Amino acid sequence: MAGKKDISIIIFPGSNCDRDLMxxxxxxxxxxxxxxxxxTYHIKKTDMIFLPGxxxxxxxxxxxxxxxxxxxxxxxxxxxKKGVPIIGICNGFQILTECKLLDGALIKNFGxxxxxxxxxxxxxxxxxxxLKNLNLNSILNFPIAHSQGNFHIDESGLxxxxxxxxxxxxxxxxxxxxxEFNNPNGSVKNIAGIINKEKNVLGLMPHPERxxxxxTSKDGIDFFKSIRExx
Amino acid sequence: MKKEVITSQLIKNHGLxxxxxxxxxxxxxxxxxxxxxxxxxxxWSEHCxxxxxxxxxxxxPTKGERVICGPGENAGIIDIGNNDAIVxxxxxxxxxxxxxxxxxxxxxxxxxxxxxxxxxxxxxxxLNSLRFGDPSNPKTKNLLRGVVKGIGDYGNCVGIPTVxxxxxxxxxxxxxxxxxxMCVGLVNKKKIxxxxxxxxxxxxxxxxxxxxxxxxxxxxxxxxxxxxNSSNQRPQxxxxxxxxxxxxxxxxxxxxxxxxxxAIQDMGAAGLTSSSFEMASKGNCGVKLxxxxxxxxxxxxxxxxxxxxxxxxxMLMIIKPDRKKQTFDIxxxxxxxxxxxxxxxxxxxxxLFFNNKxxxxxxxxxxxxxxxxxxxxxxxxxxxxxxIKIKLYPNPKESLIKILSSPNHSSKEWIYRQxxxxxxxxxxxxxxxxxxxxxxxxxxxxxxGITCDCNPIFCKSDPKLGAEISVxxxxxxxxxxxxxPIAITDNLNFGNPEKKEVMYEIKEAIxxxxxxxxxxxxxxxxxxxxxxxxxxxxxxxxxxxxxxxxLIEKISYVKSLKMKKGAKVFVIxxxxxxxELSIFYQINNxxxxxxxxxxxxxxxxxxxxxxxxxxxxxxxxxxxxxxxxGICLAxxxxxxxxxxxxEIKIPEKYNNPVKWLFGxxxxxxxxxxxxxxxxxKIAKKDNIIVEEIGEVKGNSLNFKNLxxxxxxxxxxxxxxxFYNYLKK
Numbered sequence: 001m002a003g004k005k006d007i008s009i010i011i012f013p014g015s016n017c018d019r020d021l022m023x024x025x026x027x028x029x030x031x032x033x034x035x036x037x038x039x040t041y042h043i044k045k046t047d048m049i050f051l052p053g054x055x056x057x058x059x060x061x062x063x064x065x066x067x068x069x070x071x072x073x074x075x076x077x078x079x080x081k082k083g084v085p086i087i088g089i090c091n092g093f094q095i096l097t098e099c100k101l102l103d104g105a106l107i108k109n110f111g112x113x114x115x116x117x118x119x120x121x122x123x124x125x126x127x128x129x130x131l132k133n134l135n136l137n138s139i140l141n142f143p144i145a146h147s148q149g150n151f152h153i154d155e156s157g158l159x160x161x162x163x164x165x166x167x168x169x170x171x172x173x174x175x176x177x178x179x180e181f182n183n184p185n186g187s188v189k190n191i192a193g194i195i196n197k198e199k200n201v202l203g204l205m206p207h208p209e210r211x212x213x214x215x216t217s218k219d220g221i222d223f224f225k226s227i228r229e230x231x
Numbered sequence: 232m233k234k235e236v237i238t239s240q241l242i243k244n245h246g247l248x249x250x251x252x253x254x255x256x257x258x259x260x261x262x263x264x265x266x267x268x269x270x271x272x273x274x275w276s277e278h279c280x281x282x283x284x285x286x287x288x289x290x291x292p293t294k295g296e297r298v299i300c301g302p303g304e305n306a307g308i309i310d311i312g313n314n315d316a317i318v319x320x321x322x323x324x325x326x327x328x329x330x331x332x333x334x335x336x337x338x339x340x341x342x343x344x345x346x347x348x349x350x351x352x353x354x355x356x357x358l359n360s361l362r363f364g365d366p367s368n369p370k371t372k373n374l375l376r377g378v379v380k381g382i383g384d385y386g387n388c389v390g391i392p393t394v395x396x397x398x399x400x401x402x403x404x405x406x407x408x409x410x411x412x413m414c415v416g417l418v419n420k421k422k423i424x425x426x427x428x429x430x431x432x433x434x435x436x437x438x439x440x441x442x443x444x445x446x447x448x449x450x451x452x453x454x455x456x457x458x459x460n461s462s463n464q465r466p467q468x469x470x471x472x473x474x475x476x477x478x479x480x481x482x483x484x485x486x487x488x489x490x491x492x493x494a495i496q497d498m499g500a501a502g503l504t505s506s507s508f509e510m511a512s513k514g515n516c517g518v519k520l521x522x523x524x525x526x527x528x529x530x531x532x533x534x535x536x537x538x539x540x541x542x543x544x545x546m547l548m549i550i551k552p553d554r555k556k557q558t559f560d561i562x563x564x565x566x567x568x569x570x571x572x573x574x575x576x577x578x579x580x581x582x583l584f585f586n587n588k589x590x591x592x593x594x595x596x597x598x599x600x601x602x603x604x605x606x607x608x609x610x611x612x613x614x615x616x617x618x619i620k621i622k623l624y625p626n627p628k629e630s631l632i633k634i635l636s637s638p639n640h641s642s643k644e645w646i647y648r649q650x651x652x653x654x655x656x657x658x659x660x661x662x663x664x665x666x667x668x669x670x671x672x673x674x675x676x677x678x679x680g681i682t683c684d685c686n687p688i689f690c691k692s693d694p695k696l697g698a699e700i701s702v703x704x705x706x707x708x709x710x711x712x713x714x715x716p717i718a719i720t721d722n723l724n725f726g727n728p729e730k731k732e733v734m735y736e737i738k739e740a741i742x743x744x745x746x747x748x749x750x751x752x753x754x755x756x757x758x759x760x761x762x763x764x765x766x767x768x769x770x771x772x773x774x775x776x777x778x779x780x781x782l783i784e785k786i787s788y789v790k791s792l793k794m795k796k797g798a799k800v801f802v803i804x805x806x807x808x809x810x811e812l813s814i815f816y817q818i819n820n821x822x823x824x825x826x827x828x829x830x831x832x833x834x835x836x837x838x839x840x841x842x843x844x845x846x847x848x849x850x851x852x853x854x855x856x857x858x859x860x861g862i863c864l865a866x867x868x869x870x871x872x873x874x875x876x877x878e879i880k881i882p883e884k885y886n887n888p889v890k891w892l893f894g895x896x897x898x899x900x901x902x903x904x905x906x907x908x909x910x911x912k913i914a915k916k917d918n919i920i921v922e923e924i925g926e927v928k929g930n931s932l933n934f935k936n937l938x939x940x941x942x943x944x945x946x947x948x949x950x951x952x953f954y955n956y957l958k959k
C-alpha cells in the first residue's frame with residue numbers, strides 16, 4: 001500500500017507551506033514526499049501531486065498567475081489528463097484555477113484584508129475518491145490564512161459545479177450551519193474547496209496540513225488518511 | 232567624479248557638527264570628498280554609532296550562562312539545550328513608518344528578519360510593538376491601517392508566523408509613531424555565522440536586490456527630529472519586496488549548509504557602507520570595493536548613491552575563494568543577483584574604486600573607533616502633578632466597561648487576524664491566548680515563550696522605575712506562559728537626546744533596565760536605539776520596549792488564559808492597592824502621582840513559586856499576570872478568553888474594593904487552580920502570600936456584593952472598538 005508509493009510536492013520559489021505539508025504527509029500517509037523544484041521539465045512516475053501554500057512568485061498581481069508559466073505546472077497539466085490525483089492547498093488552489101485545471105477564480109477577500117483564523121468546513125459531497133472515506137456533512141476544523149481566497153464563479157459555472165457534484169467543502173459553523181456569518185472571505189455559496197469534472201484534481205483554501213499536530217486541531221489527519229486510500 | 236566643494240551647509244545637511252568635521256580632517260589628514268563625507272555622516276549618525284547612548288548601553292548586563300552571543304553582532308543568541316540556540320532582536324522603523332506607513336513597517340520586518348537569518352537561523356516567529364497617536368488624530372487611522380498591512384503582507388509572504396505584540400495609543404505619538412519589530416530564529420549552536428571579515432584576498436560577494444536610489448540617507452533621517460516638512464523625506468523610505476526576502480532567506484540557508492561563508496552581514500541601515508565597514512572593522516582588515524560591479528537598478532548611479540543606498544533585501548558576504556562557483560550556482564537557482572564586488576586586504580583601509588579610478592580611501596579602524604561618544608547633559612524634569620486626595624472613587628463597574636472598550640485594552644483581533652500566525656505549524660499560543668506567545672521548537676518536546684512589553688506612562692513619570700517595571704512585566708509574562716525567562720532584547724525609543732530632560736529619561740531608563748536585568752538574571756543580548764522621535768519639539772513618551780524570551784523545557788508546562796468550571800481563583804502576591812497612574816485613574820482622567828514600587832526579592836520569590844507549581848504539580852489550569860488594570864482587568868481577560876464566568880469575593884480585610892480591584896501593585900499573578908489545598912500548603916511552606924478570591928462559575932463576571940456583568944456583554948464590549956473605528 002502507501003509505503004511504496006510516490007508523492008510529489010511542487011516547490012515554487014515563494015512556496016512557504018511545503019515543509020508543513022511534507023511533515024503532515026509523512027505523519028498521516030506514511031510516505032516521505034519528494035520535493036520537486038518548479039523548473040523540473042519532466043516529472044517521472046508519481047502517484048499523487050501536491051501544490052503547497054505560499055506566495056509562489058510573490059503574487060503581486062493575481063495570486064498564482066506567474067506559477068502557471070513554470071515547467072512543472074505544464075507537467076501537472078499533462079499528468080492531470082492521465083488521471084494522476086492532484087491536490088492544491090491555498091496558493092496551490094489559486095494556481096490550479098489560474099491554469100484552468102479547476103473552474104472559477106480566487107479573488108480578494110471580502111473586506112480586502114488578509115485573514116488568518118480557524119474555520120470549519122462541511123463535507124458537502126463525498127462522491128469522489130478524495131473524500132469517500134469522510135462522512136457526508138462531517139465538519140473539519142482547518143485554519144485559513146489568505147488574502148485572495150474569495151471563490152468566484154459565474155452562475156452557469158456554478159450550476160455546472162453543482163450538477164457534477166464538484167463542490168466538496170463549504171465554510172460553516174462548528175455545528176455545520178452554512179450561512180453568511182460563517183463565510184470568512186465572501187466566497188460564492190461559502191465554497192471552500194472544489195474538484196474538477198474528472199474528479200482527480202482537488203483545490204481548497206483552508207490548510208489541512210496545519211491541523212495534524214498536538215497543539216492544533218487534528219482534523220487534518222482524517223483528511224490525509226482519506227486521500228491515502230486513493231493510492 | 233566632479234569635484235564638489237564641501238561647504239558648511241553641506242556638512243550641516245549631512246547631520247555632522249563642526250567638531251565632528253574637524254575630527255574627520257584630523258583622521259584623514261585632509262579634507263574629505265563628498266563621497267567620504269557621506270560615508271562619515273552615516274557611520275557617525277546616531278542610528279549607526281549610538282553616540283548619545285553608547286556610554287550608558289555599555290553598563291547593561293550582557294552575560295549569562297545561556298548567552299552565546301551578546302550585543303554587537305547582527306542579533307543576540309541564547310542556548311536552549313541539545314545544540315539548539317535562539318537568535319533574536321528587536322528593531323525600530325519609526326521614522327519611515329510615519330512618512331510611509333505600509334513600506335516603512337514592511338521594511339522594518341524585513342530588516343529584522345535578515346538580521347536573524349544572517350546568523351544562520353531560520354526565523355520562527357515575528358512580534359511587533361506598535362505605538363500610535365490619539366485615535367481622534369486625523370492621521371492615526373491611516374497610519375494604523377498601513378502599518379498593520381505592511382507588517383502582515385511582509386511576514387505572511389515570507390512564511391514566518393507573526394504571533395504577538397502590543398498596540399498602544401497616546402497623543403504623544405501623534406507625529407511620531409513607533410513601529411518596533413522583533414524576530415526570533417532557531418539555529419544549530421554549531422552552525423552560527425558571524426560578521427567578522429577574515430582572510431586576505433578573500434572575495435566579497437554582493438547578493439540580492441539590485442541597488443536603487445531608495446533610502447539614501449535613511450540612517451541620517453532617523454537621527455534627526457521631524458519638522459512640518461517631513462513628508463518631503465518620502466524618497467528616503469525604502470520599498471520592501473518580501474518575495475526577494477524569501478529567496479534570500481532560502482538561498483542563504485542553503486548556502487550555509489556547507490562551509491563556504493566566512494562572514495556575512497545584511498545591508499540594513501546605511502547599506503553597503505555600514506555592512507562593509509563593520510565587517511572589516513571587526514576583522515581588523517581592509518577592503519577594496521569596485522563599485523561599478525554593484526548591480527544597479529537605475530542608470531548612471533554614482534558611487535555616493537551606491538554606497539549610501541538603503542535598498543532592501545541585500546546581503547554582503549565573504550566566502551572561501553574556492554567556493555565561488557558553488558555559491559553562485561545556489562543564488563542562480565533562486566534567481567538572485569550575486570556578484571563579486573571586492574576583496575579583503577591587509578591595508579586597514581577602505582578603498583573604493585569606480586571605473587578603474589579610486590574614488591575614496593578611508594582608514595577603517597580610526598573611523599570606527601573615533602566615532603563620537605557623548606556624555607550629553609541631563610536634567611530631571613520637574614514634576615508638575617501634585618498629590619490629589621480622592622474623596623469619592625469613580626464607579627468600578629462603569630470604569631471597567633470604559634477600560635474594556637477603550638482602544639488600549641480592546642481586543643486586538645482586527646490587527647492579528649491580518650497576520651498569518653499558524654504557518655510553520657509550531658504556534659502553540661499566539662496573540663491574546665496567553666501572556667506570552669508560545670512557539671514549539673520543531674520536532675521536539677520543548678517550546679519558547681516570547682513577549683514584548685513597555686509601560687510608557689510609568690516611564691514618563693519615573694523612567695528608571697518604569698523601565699524596571701517593563702522588564703519585570705516581560706519576566707512575569709514569560710513565567711505565566713510556562714517559560715523560564717532567559718534574556719531580553721531592548722528597543723529604546725526616545726525624543727531628542729540633545730535636550731537635557733530627554734537625556735535624563737534615556738539614562739534613567741537604561742539604569743532601570745540594568746538594575747532589573749541584573750536582579751532577575753535576565754541579560755540583554757541585543758538591542759536597538761531610536762532617538763529624535765519628536766516633531767516641532769514635542770517628544771514622545773519615553774518608550775523602552777523589552778522583548779523577552781524564555782524556555783519551556785516541556786510542552787506540558789505551557790500555560791494560557793484557560794479556566795475550568797469549578798476551579799478556584801487565587802492571587803499570588805501582595806495586594807496593597809496602588810492606584811496612582813493606574814489604568815483606572817487614567818480612564819477617569821485622574822493623572823497624578825508615581826508608578827507602583829517594585830521589590831525584586833518578592834518578584835523573584837513569587838515568580839519562582841509559580842514556576843515551581845507549573846513544573847512540579849498539575850494543579851495550575853491557567854494563569855495571567857496582574858499588570859495594567861489590576862486584578863479586575865486580569866480576571867475579565869481570563870473570562871473573555873476562556874468564555875467562562877467567575878464569582879469573586881473580595882477578601883474582607885480590604886476596606887476599599889476599588890483599590891483592591893484596580894490597584895497595579897507589582898509581582899502578582901492570578902492563577903486558576905484545581906487543588907486549592909495543595910496550593911495553600913506549598914505557599915505556606917515557601918512563605919508566599921496567596922489569597923483565594925473565588926471560583927470559576929456561571930455566565931457572568933460577578934464581583935459579589937459589588938457588581939456583575941454578563942459574559943456576552945464583556946466579550947462584546949471588548950471586541951468592537953477596532954472594527955467600529957476602522958469601519959469608516
